[in-house]
Amino acid sequence: MSINRREFLKMAGITTILGIGGVSAVQGVRNRVEASQASRAPEALTAKRWAMVVDMSKFKSEEDYQKCINACHLSHNVPHITDNPKHEIKWLWTETYEHAFPGNEDKYRAERFQHMPFLMLCNHCENPPCVRVCPTQATFKRKSDGIVMMDMHRCIGCRFCMAGCPYGARSFNYKDPRPYIDGSKENLEFPTRMKGVVEKCTLCYERLAKGLQPACVEVSNGALIFGDLEDPNSAVRKVLSERFTIRRKPELGTGTSVYYII
Amino acid sequence: MLEKAIYGGRRYWVWIFFLLGLISVGFLAYLYQFKSGLGITGMSRDVSWGLYIGQFTFLVGVAASGVMVVLPYYLHDYKKFGRLTILGEFLAIAAVIMCMLFIFVDLGQPLRVLNVILHPTPNSVMFYDMLVLSGYLMLNLLIGWTVLGAERKEVAPPKWVKPLIILSIVWAPSIHTVTAFLYAGIPGKHFWLTAILAARFLASAFAGGPALLIILALIVRKYTKFDPGKEAIQSLGKIVTYCMLINVFFLGLELFTAFYSQIPGHMHTFAYLYAGLHGHNQLVPIMWVSSILALIAIVLLVFPQIRKNENLLAVACLATFFSLWIDKGFGLVVGGFVPNSFEKITEYWPTLPEALIALAVWAIGFLVLTILYKIAVSIKEEVVFDKYGEKQIKAE
Numbered sequence: 001m002s003i004n005r006r007e008f009l010k011m012a013g014i015t016t017i018l019g020i021g022g023v024s025a026v027q028g029v030r031n032r033v034e035a036s037q038a039s040r041a042p043e044a045l046t047a048k049r050w051a052m053v054v055d056m057s058k059f060k061s062e063e064d065y066q067k068c069i070n071a072c073h074l075s076h077n078v079p080h081i082t083d084n085p086k087h088e089i090k091w092l093w094t095e096t097y098e099h100a101f102p103g104n105e106d107k108y109r110a111e112r113f114q115h116m117p118f119l120m121l122c123n124h125c126e127n128p129p130c131v132r133v134c135p136t137q138a139t140f141k142r143k144s145d146g147i148v149m150m151d152m153h154r155c156i157g158c159r160f161c162m163a164g165c166p167y168g169a170r171s172f173n174y175k176d177p178r179p180y181i182d183g184s185k186e187n188l189e190f191p192t193r194m195k196g197v198v199e200k201c202t203l204c205y206e207r208l209a210k211g212l213q214p215a216c217v218e219v220s221n222g223a224l225i226f227g228d229l230e231d232p233n234s235a236v237r238k239v240l241s242e243r244f245t246i247r248r249k250p251e252l253g254t255g256t257s258v259y260y261i262i
Numbered sequence: 263m264l265e266k267a268i269y270g271g272r273r274y275w276v277w278i279f280f281l282l283g284l285i286s287v288g289f290l291a292y293l294y295q296f297k298s299g300l301g302i303t304g305m306s307r308d309v310s311w312g313l314y315i316g317q318f319t320f321l322v323g324v325a326a327s328g329v330m331v332v333l334p335y336y337l338h339d340y341k342k343f344g345r346l347t348i349l350g351e352f353l354a355i356a357a358v359i360m361c362m363l364f365i366f367v368d369l370g371q372p373l374r375v376l377n378v379i380l381h382p383t384p385n386s387v388m389f390y391d392m393l394v395l396s397g398y399l400m401l402n403l404l405i406g407w408t409v410l411g412a413e414r415k416e417v418a419p420p421k422w423v424k425p426l427i428i429l430s431i432v433w434a435p436s437i438h439t440v441t442a443f444l445y446a447g448i449p450g451k452h453f454w455l456t457a458i459l460a461a462r463f464l465a466s467a468f469a470g471g472p473a474l475l476i477i478l479a480l481i482v483r484k485y486t487k488f489d490p491g492k493e494a495i496q497s498l499g500k501i502v503t504y505c506m507l508i509n510v511f512f513l514g515l516e517l518f519t520a521f522y523s524q525i526p527g528h529m530h531t532f533a534y535l536y537a538g539l540h541g542h543n544q545l546v547p548i549m550w551v552s553s554i555l556a557l558i559a560i561v562l563l564v565f566p567q568i569r570k571n572e573n574l575l576a577v578a579c580l581a582t583f584f585s586l587w588i589d590k591g592f593g594l595v596v597g598g599f600v601p602n603s604f605e606k607i608t609e610y611w612p613t614l615p616e617a618l619i620a621l622a623v624w625a626i627g628f629l630v631l632t633i634l635y636k637i638a639v640s641i642k643e644e645v646v647f648d649k650y651g652e653k654q655i656k657a658e
């Protein structure tokens with residue numbers, strides 16, 4: 001069943017005049033709209049809890065990392081801000097071992113591990129502190145598949161989530177990001193952001209909805225393994241049951257969904 | 263009663279216009295920030311809160327500290343504070359207004375501020391902070407205004423204010439506790455993740471707030487016929503003394519835990535703030551200024567003979583106030599972000615526009631405070647002259 005806009009306005013108007021159920025009528029329609037937006041296309045990829053395994057042994061050169069980063073940043077119109085590193089926006093980037101896993105440094109560890117760059121992204125925590133602290137639910141954990149989402153239209157830019165995230169996964173638009181997006185490469189299917197809001201990786205929810213793997217996974221040649229953590233037969237569960245993996249700051253109890261094989 | 267604010271001497275108007283000047287300059291700076299974004303501040307991806315949130319935190323303490331005069335007066339019937347309560351309550355009002363403004367200027371999308379109410383989120387401490395702060399503002403406005411109005415008519419205040427006063431006494435510590443919880447519940451920020459943070463906040467608030475109140479009381483006495491009372495000021499001085507000692511003691515506890523346990527994450531920020539870390543030491547000078555001021559304040563305060571001299575007490579209070587202003591209004595917030603989540607260091611220092619905006623918020627606070635004090639003092643000068651039976655400074 002569907003009602004058109006005029007009918008809806010009439011209905012809401014009448015109930016409001018009567019002083020009864022005006023709000024609930026609006027709510028009811030709103031819920032239906034949201035439900036219809038959320039109802040999945042048949043080709044959509046679904047999971048109970050998405051997770052990613054980063055197989056470091058498959059990253060051979062600087063280029064291998066850059067390929068993933070570019071795929072991510074281009075498909076999400078992430079501005080390339082180079083004039084002031086303080087204003088950088090990063091969804092996917094690299095940090096060396098000692099910075100990615102602080103507290104686990106060991107000066108006798110083999111040189112190649114010390115300086116090995118690790119791909120960093122939002123961990124889509126099972127128990128995300130960023131969501132806990134957000135005063136407007138502009139960042140929220142999607143119930144269906146555990147993706148920690150962003151509502152850029154609701155974000156008030158208080159940056160509590162940036163303080164709350166223990167993984168430095170979030171960036172704030174300190175200035176209008178649009179001039180820093182290469183117009184010729186802009187992805188018109190993904191919204192650009194405005195100044196004053198926080199953003200981060202959203203695990204390519206828009207691609208999953210169309211049945212596509214996340215952009216970085218697609219170009220990674222198998223170095224990034226993506227799948228459902230709660231499905232024992234999924235690709236990620238298979239690697240996790242066979243290989244030794246580590247996660248960032250597991251002691252914080254956030255339940256990160258990004259694993260690393262060294 | 264508001265009409266009292268529009269009669270004033272030359273000095274009064276010069277001061278008012280000076281504040282209005284600061285506000286205008288800051289307003290222009292804010293327009294610039296509004297247009298360009300928070301990039302005009304010194305904040306960064308790594309240090310994402312700075313001067314604004316620091317000042318907010320500090321001022322919540324000032325607001326809460328009003329309870330230090332209200333509580334002894336109403337709960338312990340300590341009559342000497344009778345003339346100070348209104349000054350304490352009005353200071354709280356000005357401080358809460360500044361708090362709200364500092365939050366507002368810190369928002370990336372200020373026009374969406376109502377989202378906090380439209381989408382109430384009880385799991386966010388910010389939500390409770392908004393509730394307790396606005397509640398506290400209402401309480402103080404209502405109580406201050408009613409009690410002063412009654413005093414003007416020389417009648418006893420209506421009965422219904424008493425329960426509200428008791429409520430405000432309980433409410434005051436809550437605003438600062440909740441503000442501490444903004445920080446103390448965040449995983450991964452070792453500097454803030456300490457159970458003693460709310461206690462530290464309260465101790466420093468109950469030192470810094472009354473210190474400011476003493477200075478204000480001395481100014482009021484100097485420039486008006488209203489004397490808040492010598493003994494009241496001395497009692498307040500005692501409160502500053504104890505709370506400052508407790509505050510420094512609490513800081514010592516933090517230092518012990520960090521440096522005896524030798525856990526790197528717990529030591530890093532302290533090392534950064536007081537000695538510099540990996541060659542980064544931008545905050546070291548001001549943190550030492552803060553420590554030295556604290557030391558001066560304590561030396562002047564602990565000896566009753568020195569404290570009894572009002573000039574020295576004023577110096578001690580200024581030292582206390584500025585020591586805590588640096589420590590809590592700056593070091594505490596910035597320090598939490600250094601080193602960052604990757605154990606890397608990005609330093610922070612406010613920019614000129616940022617400082618001008620902060621100054622304007624203070625100017626607005628002082629404007630509100632001046633007007634409220636003007637009203638209160640005018641009424642006290644007229645009505646309660648010598649009501650308390652203590653020597654007043656007589657009109658010439």
Ligand code: SF4
Binds near residue numbers: 122165254
């Ligand atoms: S990594 Fe950070 S931003 Fe991502 S879900 Fe966890 S806490 Fe939130």
